[in-house]
Structures are given as C-alpha cells and as structure tokens.
Amino acid sequence: MGMQTSVFYENMVQEAGQKLLEIASYLKTEDLAQIKLAITYATDAHATQTRKSGEPYITHPIAVATELALWRMDVQSLVAALLHDVLEDTGTTKKQLSAVFGEKIADLVDGLSKLDKLEYEDTQAIQAENFRKMVLAMTKDIRVIIVKLSDRLHNMRTLDIMRPDKRRRIAKETLEIYAPIANRLGLNHVYRELQDLSFQNMYPARYATLAKAVKAARNNRRDVVGKILQSFSQQLVACNIEAKIRGREKNLYSIYCKMRDKKLSFSSVLDIFGFRIIVDSVSACYVAIGALHALYKPIPGKFKDYIAIPKSNGYQSLHTTLFGPFGTPIEVQVRTNSMDAVAEDGIASHWMYKSTDDKVDEATIRTHQWLQSVLDMQAQSESAVEFLEHVKVDLFPNEVYVFTPKGKIMVMPQGATPVDFAYAVHTDVGHQCVGARINHKLVPLRTVLRNGDNVEIITSTKSSPNPSWLSFVVTGRARSSIRSYLKNMKEHDAIALGERLLNQALSALLPESLLLSEDLKHAYLEELANKKLSFNDVLYDVGMGRVLPIFVARQLTELAGKHLGSEVKMSPVLVRGNESGGLQMARCCRPIPGDPIVALLIKDQGLMIHRQDCPNILRFPPENHLDANWDSVGSKRYQATIVVKSQDTRGLLASIASSISNCEANIESVETPSGNQAGTEGFIEFEFKIQIVNLVQLNQIVQAIQSIPQVKSVERR
Structure with missing residues (x-):
C-alpha cells in the first residue's frame, strides 16, 4: 500500500x-x-x-x-x-x-x-x-x-x-x-x-446557504439574463459598435455584505447579475453607454466615470445601473481591452501585456505611489504592530475624488477630512494645517470630504499637529505622521527637562565648568558599558521620571573625583508659565502661580506640579519629591474653581460675573452643582471655573465677589 x-x-x-x-x-x-x-x-x-x-x-x-x-x-x-x-x-x-x-x-x-x-x-x-x-x-x-x-x-x-x-x-x-x-x-x-x-472558512453555514440561493436564482433568471444579453447585442450592432458582452455574477461575499449592511433578505438583492461591455477605444466607451441608456433608462445617481477619474489602483471603466425588464436593476461596466486587463490583473498586467498603451501601466504608477506612502508610514511607526494597524487603515476599498485649488484630482478614502487631505499633499502641510476651505467656505477640520469638493488648506509656520486630530483622521499616512510628530515632541520635551533637572542636581556638587561637560558624559556612558545608549537617552529617562536626577548626579560627581555627603539635595525646580509637555500641572489641585508647590517625578510622565497641601503627594515616596518655586510667569492662564454661596436674588449671577470680568479673568463655565446646597430656603450655590494668571488675581476676584452684599462665602475648590 x-x-x-x-x-x-x-x-x-x-x-x-x-x-x-x-x-x-x-x-x-x-x-x-x-x-x-x-x-x-x-x-x-x-x-x-x-x-x-x-x-x-x-x-x-x-x-x-x-x-x-x-x-x-x-x-x-x-x-x-x-x-x-x-x-x-x-x-x-x-x-x-x-x-x-x-x-x-x-x-x-x-x-x-x-x-x-x-x-x-x-x-x-x-x-x-x-x-x-x-x-x-x-x-x-x-x-x-x-x-x-x-x-x-x-x-x-x-x-x-x-x-x-x-x-x-x-x-x-x-x-x-x-x-x-x-x-x-x-x-x-x-x-x-x-x-x-x-x-x-469564517462562516461555512452562511456561505453554503447563500451559494444554494444564488444557484437557484441563476436558474430562475436565466431567461431574463438571456433576454438582456440579446437586447444589448442588437442595440450595439444597430449603433455600429463592435463589442464583447459578458454576463457576470457578483461574488458571494459582496452579496453577503450588502445583505448584512443594508439588512436585506436575499430576495431583496436584485442586482446579483451584471454585464461587462468591452470595446476598442475610449470614445467607443461613451458611445456604448449612450446607446445602453437609450435602450433601458439609467437609475439617477448611479453613473460613475472612472475613465476620466481612475481609482487609486489604476482601475478604469464607465459604470451605470439600468432599469431592466421586470424592474430588475442591471449593473453595467463599459471599458476598453487594455482597461479590462488592468481591471482584472492590475499590477500583473505590467508583465502580462507588453503594450504601448499607457493605460496598462497606470496600475504600476499608482501602485508605486501607494508603496511610497507605505514607506513613509513605516518610517513614522514606533513598532511593527502600529505599522500593521496604519496599513490596515489605509487599505480602503471606497474612495472620494476631490480637487486642489489648482484643479489637480486627489483620491482620498471615504470618510477623509481636510487634515487627511493636507497630509496627502505633504507631511509639512499637514503639520502646519490651521484651517480649511471647502468650495471656498471655511469649514471645521473634522468635516468629511465629498466627491467633487474643492479643498484648500490654510497653513501657519507656527502651527503644529493637535492630538485631537487622531480622533477623526482616517488615512494611515495622517495617523502615523501625527503620532510620530507628537512622540518626537514629547521626546524633545523630556530630554530638555531631563537636562534641566540634572543641571539643578549637579549645581551644588560640581563647578560650572564641569556641569554636563562632554568628557563627563563620555565617562558616564563608558561606565554604563552600553554602546547603543546615547546621553540623550539618559536625559530622556530622567525627564520621564524613570531615573531620579539625584541618582545620576551622584554617579557623575563620583566620576568627576568628588565625594558626596549623605545630605546632598538638588536645588529647587523653577516652574515657568510656559511649560511644555515635559512638565504638567496636576488636575487634582490645579496649582496657579503664587501657590506653594512641590514637584513630583512620576515614571513615564515626567514632572507633575502639585500644591503643597494636596493630599495626593503623600502617595509618592520622599525621594520622588523635589522642591519647586515659580519662576518668571508670563501671560499663560490657569484654571481655578471657586464656589460662591449666596442669597438667591434677581441679578445675582450678573453681579458675580461682572466682578470676575472687572478683574480681567475669563469665565470658562458656571454650574449650580446640586441646586439649593446652602441648606436654607432662598440660598444658592454657584461653581465657577475661571481662567486666571496667578494667585494675586484670584485673591482680587474673591475679594470683589465677597463685597457683593448677598454673598455669604467664597472658597477656592
């Protein structure tokens, strides 16, 4: 055997x-x-x-x-x-x-x-x-x-x-x-x-049921299909158009998707059959479609010209849907021989047909454009898993066609926004995008693009990507570019903060000439014996709270030949009013310039500034606590919350709002948290979220509100 x-x-x-x-x-x-x-x-x-x-x-x-x-x-x-x-x-x-x-x-x-x-x-x-x-x-x-x-x-x-x-x-x-x-x-x-x-293989029972239904429909509609083929042939011959006519059946998965997405029964899906008309020239395509429209009435809105505007993979055809006999919708595609080669074999047609027809090579050109965008996504992705996610997002079957101000056609995936469009033009245009005009009207950046839109991007060299864009962009290129930029900015901020913290820790231990000198950095890296590590990596770890600055300072000082006592303490962190991502204000206590503050070094977050009386600072060990003081404060505004308890009288809210406004502060929101919280009939409680510059301004606001006769108390929450 x-x-x-x-x-x-x-x-x-x-x-x-x-x-x-x-x-x-x-x-x-x-x-x-x-x-x-x-x-x-x-x-x-x-x-x-x-x-x-x-x-x-x-x-x-x-x-x-x-x-x-x-x-x-x-x-x-x-x-x-x-x-x-x-x-x-x-x-x-x-x-x-x-x-x-x-x-x-x-x-x-x-x-x-x-x-x-x-x-x-x-x-x-x-x-x-x-x-x-x-x-x-x-x-x-x-x-x-x-x-x-x-x-x-x-x-x-x-x-x-x-x-x-x-x-x-x-x-x-x-x-x-x-x-x-x-x-x-x-x-x-x-x-x-x-x-x-x-x-x-995913749904064998559904597949078998649908395959059986399609087979039965094929037998039932054989006469209808035969009649349509005959009428098409007679009409095209009468118009002197040489053509090959092929009947085609939609694949099972596309029928299944239509039933699932539109919640239809199989009997409701009438357009499971289609026809392909193949002619010799582009002009014959348009003549043929006109002849078919004269034979059966076209369904409005179902005509698509992919010859004038090809799909992103090079596909070209004229599409129409006709009212056929017995009310059956008939899907028809009209194309040339070379277009048919590209439609069926795409990029493979480059090897299959060594034609002089430029259209056959359209697939090759567009494929290389897509591959370039894939390379860009690879360069910007932090990991292979993220890269795979970006490519999956980018494999959109449905597209919209929009125009640049100069009339160039751009093919975008369905659901794309002006931000996706900006990144498709160029990464720098995306990064500097501040606004957009669609058909000459200003629109929000999250507006969804539609076929035929004329899109103009407004840029500013001072602008940078907004993290909120990630909630509405749909292209892999835009998503990977935004993520890459934000990651690099975070890294840049963390390195700058790490250098600042380390210099402060070293300032009491080493002479200024030795502070983070190149020789000292080199000696430190040699001590670590990690050839792949740069000193920026060390600074990044300090800035992200992964390593305490005083620990690195001790090692550097020992390398410089100094001996440390056990009471070494780094000088206070100076907090400016224009801090970037490496240093954050705690949301629990919302410190503002003038508050006594402490800095907490939190792993993978960097420095978090709390008010000294915030109970949350007790959750972290003493070695993570750094003294902090406010440095020169600019015009940046901080959020503060005040609670006002008062007698409820006509015009009260207007009086409080006027007092806040007279102190040059902005009101962000006002609420009455639980109605009559003051506990007595005729009293009311307001919670104001306000934007202020510092503690002095907050105190002025509190005093101004307290001067209103009906107000009983004003507290900062």
Whole structure:
C-alpha cells in the first residue's frame, strides 16, 4: 500500500511540474530550463516534508508558480514561487540560493520568508514583524507581494484540512490584509476569490446557504439574463459598435455584505447579475453607454466615470445601473481591452501585456505611489504592530475624488477630512494645517470630504499637529505622521527637562565648568558599558521620571573625583508659565502661580506640579519629591474653581460675573452643582471655573465677589 501511495505521489508531482511548464510556455527556452532546475532544487529541499493532507510539500510551491504562470508573470517570479519556502523550512541559506539562482531571486525568496519566531514574545508581534518584513521587501520589488498573494490563494483553496479555529484565524487575516492588498494592486479576480474563500472558512453555514440561493436564482433568471444579453447585442450592432458582452455574477461575499449592511433578505438583492461591455477605444466607451441608456433608462445617481477619474489602483471603466425588464436593476461596466486587463490583473498586467498603451501601466504608477506612502508610514511607526494597524487603515476599498485649488484630482478614502487631505499633499502641510476651505467656505477640520469638493488648506509656520486630530483622521499616512510628530515632541520635551533637572542636581556638587561637560558624559556612558545608549537617552529617562536626577548626579560627581555627603539635595525646580509637555500641572489641585508647590517625578510622565497641601503627594515616596518655586510667569492662564454661596436674588449671577470680568479673568463655565446646597430656603450655590494668571488675581476676584452684599462665602475648590 505504501509503495502504491509513493508511486501515486511521484506521478502527482511529475504531472504538476509538467502542467507548470506547459502553462509557462510563453517564456523563452532558457527560462523554462531555469524553472526545471528550480523544480528539481525545491523537490530535493522539501523531499522529507508533506502537507497536512499527506501530499508531498513540493505540490504547494508548484501550484503557487502555476497560478503565477496563468497570470503570465516573468521567470524570476515563477522561480521565487517554487523556492519561496526553502529558506524558511529546509535550512538552506540565502547565500546557497544566490549561488545557484542569482541574487535577485534570492532577495525575492528572502522577502517571502518569515522571521525567526524566537525573537518575539507574542503571536501579534510575530505577525506584525513578518508583515513589516514582507512590505519592506515589496517596496523594493513589487513581485514579492504578487508571489505572496498567489501563495495565500493556494493556501486558502486547500484550507479545509486545518482545524476550524485555525481556518477562521487565517481567513480573518486574509480578509483584513491580503484581499485588500490584492484590491489595491488591482488584482480583481484574486481579490474576489480571497474574499469568497475567507467567507467560506469564517462562516461555512452562511456561505453554503447563500451559494444554494444564488444557484437557484441563476436558474430562475436565466431567461431574463438571456433576454438582456440579446437586447444589448442588437442595440450595439444597430449603433455600429463592435463589442464583447459578458454576463457576470457578483461574488458571494459582496452579496453577503450588502445583505448584512443594508439588512436585506436575499430576495431583496436584485442586482446579483451584471454585464461587462468591452470595446476598442475610449470614445467607443461613451458611445456604448449612450446607446445602453437609450435602450433601458439609467437609475439617477448611479453613473460613475472612472475613465476620466481612475481609482487609486489604476482601475478604469464607465459604470451605470439600468432599469431592466421586470424592474430588475442591471449593473453595467463599459471599458476598453487594455482597461479590462488592468481591471482584472492590475499590477500583473505590467508583465502580462507588453503594450504601448499607457493605460496598462497606470496600475504600476499608482501602485508605486501607494508603496511610497507605505514607506513613509513605516518610517513614522514606533513598532511593527502600529505599522500593521496604519496599513490596515489605509487599505480602503471606497474612495472620494476631490480637487486642489489648482484643479489637480486627489483620491482620498471615504470618510477623509481636510487634515487627511493636507497630509496627502505633504507631511509639512499637514503639520502646519490651521484651517480649511471647502468650495471656498471655511469649514471645521473634522468635516468629511465629498466627491467633487474643492479643498484648500490654510497653513501657519507656527502651527503644529493637535492630538485631537487622531480622533477623526482616517488615512494611515495622517495617523502615523501625527503620532510620530507628537512622540518626537514629547521626546524633545523630556530630554530638555531631563537636562534641566540634572543641571539643578549637579549645581551644588560640581563647578560650572564641569556641569554636563562632554568628557563627563563620555565617562558616564563608558561606565554604563552600553554602546547603543546615547546621553540623550539618559536625559530622556530622567525627564520621564524613570531615573531620579539625584541618582545620576551622584554617579557623575563620583566620576568627576568628588565625594558626596549623605545630605546632598538638588536645588529647587523653577516652574515657568510656559511649560511644555515635559512638565504638567496636576488636575487634582490645579496649582496657579503664587501657590506653594512641590514637584513630583512620576515614571513615564515626567514632572507633575502639585500644591503643597494636596493630599495626593503623600502617595509618592520622599525621594520622588523635589522642591519647586515659580519662576518668571508670563501671560499663560490657569484654571481655578471657586464656589460662591449666596442669597438667591434677581441679578445675582450678573453681579458675580461682572466682578470676575472687572478683574480681567475669563469665565470658562458656571454650574449650580446640586441646586439649593446652602441648606436654607432662598440660598444658592454657584461653581465657577475661571481662567486666571496667578494667585494675586484670584485673591482680587474673591475679594470683589465677597463685597457683593448677598454673598455669604467664597472658597477656592
């Protein structure tokens, strides 16, 4: 039995290899010889390995290469597909592969190989790091992702051997990442099949029910489809238009999404059939659509011209929906042959059709633009997990088309805002964005863009990104740019604060000439014996509260040859009125200039300033407490809360507000916390949140309010 199985599998591998060579016969003789060599090399490398189905493992790489041959990819792609698991699973090195097949193919295979799992702690991090490695390889050579999509397609076709939980996990990843990437690259047939295979493995019962319903509908509507095809053909012939007409059926996943999102029953989804009209020229596309509109009435608002304004992946077609016979809506796409090539094969059409038609190469141009934005996101992402999140966000299937003031078309994802638009123009435009005009009218930055909007961004060199933008931007580029800027600003603030704290700690211990001198910094880093660390890293840790400044000061002073007593204490921290992110005012007690204060060094937050009588400072050990004084205070305003208890009389609120205003303070809000809280009929309590400059101004306000006859008490909360 074992001998028969062995012979059966040998024949299977031989037949699969022969089929690949037959389909790849479009290649040169020397290219086919290299494919034969790769089949032999991969067969030997995977000789002892089998798939979960029991088949020899080599059947998988051959199937992946065969799919690529159907897409008419070049010889290097096919060879890389045959070898794509050799580095990862067989112990073969990249150097060995390069010696036999050349450096280019070795680079392709390396880009497809996963990283060593021992380097990372959790599954999410492994997935993210592998994805980042593949994407970076893809930005150097787009064929990496095309081979990967063929690999994923074959794995999805043979997924039924896996455990149900693993099938669901792989299907979910395919639906979230690989299907949208196929769509981005314009590989439409791959996109649709990956969607349906994912749907089948995630929800097998729903898939089976819907497949059965579509099959029944196909039989029931055969006469209707036949009638439409015949009427289309007669109308186009009558208008002297040469065309190929194809009926097409929506894929199951898109029907399922429509039912789910619009809460429809299957019987309510009438447009499961569509038609594709393929003509010879762009002008014939418009003539054909006019002829069809004369035959069946178009549904208003359903005409879309993707020839004049192509989709971001290079897709071009005219779309319309017609009122067909018996009230059936008919979806129609009209395009040229070259547009059809791009629509079905996207970036792969670059290799498939060596045409002089610029439209075929449209997919290549737009793909490279997308890859550049992916590279920008990679540079700005703090971790692989964050990068994966940004790329997922950026894989939007739905788009809006807007115009710059100069009339240039910009393709944006659905839900995009002026801030997304600003970052799409340039990172600096995004950073300096302060306002926007849509169709010449000023609008809030969170306004959602619509098709045809004319968008103008107002910038200022003094502006910087606002953290609140992260709550409404939708593009990965905008999100990663904002996060990167805020992270760098936080780092800059923390380093500056760390240097300030360390200088204050050292000022009583070392002469000024030695304070953080380059020689002292160098000596300290040598003492730490960490070659990857810079002194800015030390200052950052001090500024973020991870290391106490007095601890670093002691080590530096010892290195400088001084001896410290046990009572060394750093000089007080001087708090200015214009502090940035490295130093924060506590919200619990809201200190204002003039209050006695203490500074707490809190890990990963930096310095937090509290009033000296704030009970929360007792939660931190004494070594985290630093003396602090107010330095020169500018015009910055601070929030303070005052509670006023008074007799409830007409015009009282106006009198209190006038007293606050006369002291040049701003009222932020006013509330009556619990109605008649003063405890006696005819009394009322107000809580005012006010913006003031310092304690002197607050005292003036308290005195002014107390001078109102009806007021019984004024307290700062």
